[in-house]
């Protein structure tokens with residue numbers, strides 16, 4: 001009995017294995033990581049610079065116009081203007097811009113990786129079965145856990161923040177793209193095939209347009225997930241609203257904590273209202 | 286339409302095509318083929334549906350081939366086999382003599398682009414596209430320039446009576462209008478072969494009739510090969526050159542509309558056609574009687590002719606030459622007069638006659654306008670038969686009863 005227990009409780013070196021893997025990756029591919037890191041860093045800085053170069057009022061006007069253009073709703077446009085004015089008033093402007101840059105970078109990266117992955121998953125059963133557990137893992141492991149390898153790969157700063165955010169925020173867009181494409185009605189696919197569409201034509205003219213509501217929902221989810229990663233990314237040195245929350249926590253300042261938290265909420269609501277799949281004309285949103 | 290001489294080419298051809306949905310246990314198909322009496326067993330295999338069994342037919346160029354049958358009898362599945370949307374479990378489909386099973390994916394795509402278009406039972410429009418872009422889909426996939434495909438799509442839309450809707454989206458159209466968009470989409474590519482899965486089912490009777498007329502005109506003009514599915518026997522009779530009746534995946538009878546209606550080969554077909562008015566398919570050929578008692582050679586002795594007329598109670602006979610070509614009609618009075626005058630009865634007056642394929646309505650019209658029975662002539666003026674009023678009335682009675 002004791003013998004069995006001993007065998008059973010002899011620990012499988014799982015953690016050691018992962019640590020070894022990450023170690024090896026960092027040492028073997030340090031040049032590559034450095035390269036990616038530099039690229040990302042440059043991108044984020046450029047983005048931040050662009051966003052902060054705009055006068056806040058110009059920025060607000062542009063965002064309001066954009067909201068109006070996308071949603072065609074006075075309510076959303078007005079909420080957009082008021083929300084940003086509130087952030088400006090609370091003195092959170094600079095943090096907000098940094099956070100926004102981070103979110104935009106992470107979202108763009110998630111989408112450029114996630115949408116093709118979703119398409120691949122929809123078409124290949126193998127890819128689907130390999131990816132599904134990975135996606136579960138990415139979404140459910142506490143975010144703090146993969147901050148550690150992110151730190152080891154990229155050091156402190158914005159880049160590991162973006163990396164961690166992408167890992168956390170990519171699954172929904174993969175899942176929803178895949179779902180959307182799998183759910184395209186057979187008859188529509190048949191229509192394409194019956195008129196002689198090739199693979200790319202099927203994808204671009206039939207599958208993606210049909211799956212668009214679902215893909216947009218994925219984009220929306222990704223943005224929201226990215227935003228929820230912001231505070232955590234602050235732990236490893238990403239600037240922005242999250243960092244303000246952290247500072248408030250460090251000095252136990254309830255007021256400041258509330259204001260920064262509110263800033264995140266306002267930003268989240270605005271982004272959600274602006275980027276959201278609308279009811280499409282076919283009513284099959 | 287054209288009854289297709291043997292010279293016209295086979296455009297579409299199915300050779301022993303089977304389609305079974307679901308996962309077949311290994312070897313089941315082979316067993317099935319070797320032991321036809323076990324065929325019912327496969328129906329009971331869990332998760333298996335035999336949608337098409339032993340489909341074996343060909344469609345000639347320019348022919349309008351109608352597939353009929355109850356819901357679930359495998360019509361749509363069979364049609365999808367014809368353009369390769371569904372790969373048959375067994376058997377081969379030939380288009381222009383080329384087997385769909387043997388050509389590459391690329392060749393199949395080209396074949397679909399260039400030769401065949403399909404109208405779907407449930408329309409299958411793309412909701413994110415405007416009506417115009419929906420109609421232009423086939424041309425777009427072929428790589429036709431935007432300007433040209435728009436022009437062609439507009440033309441096709443006009444043909445189905447939907448001009449002015451091109452900027453709308455499918456959801457804004459009624460079912461019948463969407464169906465016509467599906468029709469326009471197929472017509473826009475101007476294919477040699479049209480596969481139409483209940484293309485008029487959602488239309489109201491008025492527009493349906495209009496579309497059928499339009500369609501018949503079109504089919505006659507451009508000589509398209511058409512496979513057409515319908516539930517509506519009247520529609521089938523109106524349009525079809527040939528009809529295939531399906532039951533549980535099998536083609537149970539195939540033939541011209543007259544054959545289907547007048548000579549149903551089994552109870553299923555009989556039941557199916559019971560409701561249809563025979564008058565719709567009946568032609569002069571079906572109601573004409575043997576012409577022999579009614580005809581007389583020009584050389585025949587008038588006394589003998591008059592004698593025969595009296596004996597058989599005929600009011601008149603048709604005079605023919607030695608080649609049985611109709612020359613004229615001779616009534617009893619005329620015969621008697623001629624005998625008194627001493628001359629042989631010769632053909633005189635022009636006799637109203639009809640062709641063997643004249644529909645019943647025409648026969649009735651003709652019969653009503655003449656006191657004599659109506660002779661039926663072939664293309665060279667030879668007498669094939671005679672339609673009497675008695676026979677017409679009998680036919681009518683049968684139709685009323687049946």
Ligand SMILES: Nc1ncnc2c1ncn2[C@@H]1O[C@H](COP(=O)(O)OP(=O)(O)OP(=O)(O)O)[C@@H](O)[C@H]1O
Nearest residue numbers: 306307334336355356357358359360361362363406
């Ligand atoms: N993709 C499929 N998977 C499994 N079974 C199918 C599939 N498509 C059709 N079937 C089955 O095949 C049979 C024939 O279907 P099909 O659609 O060809 O009928 P149909 O004659 O077109 O009927 P309707 O007049 O209602 O359109 C049905 O029993 C159906 O359940």
Ligand SMILES: [Mg+2]
Nearest residue numbers: 360361406482
């Ligand atoms: Mg059908």
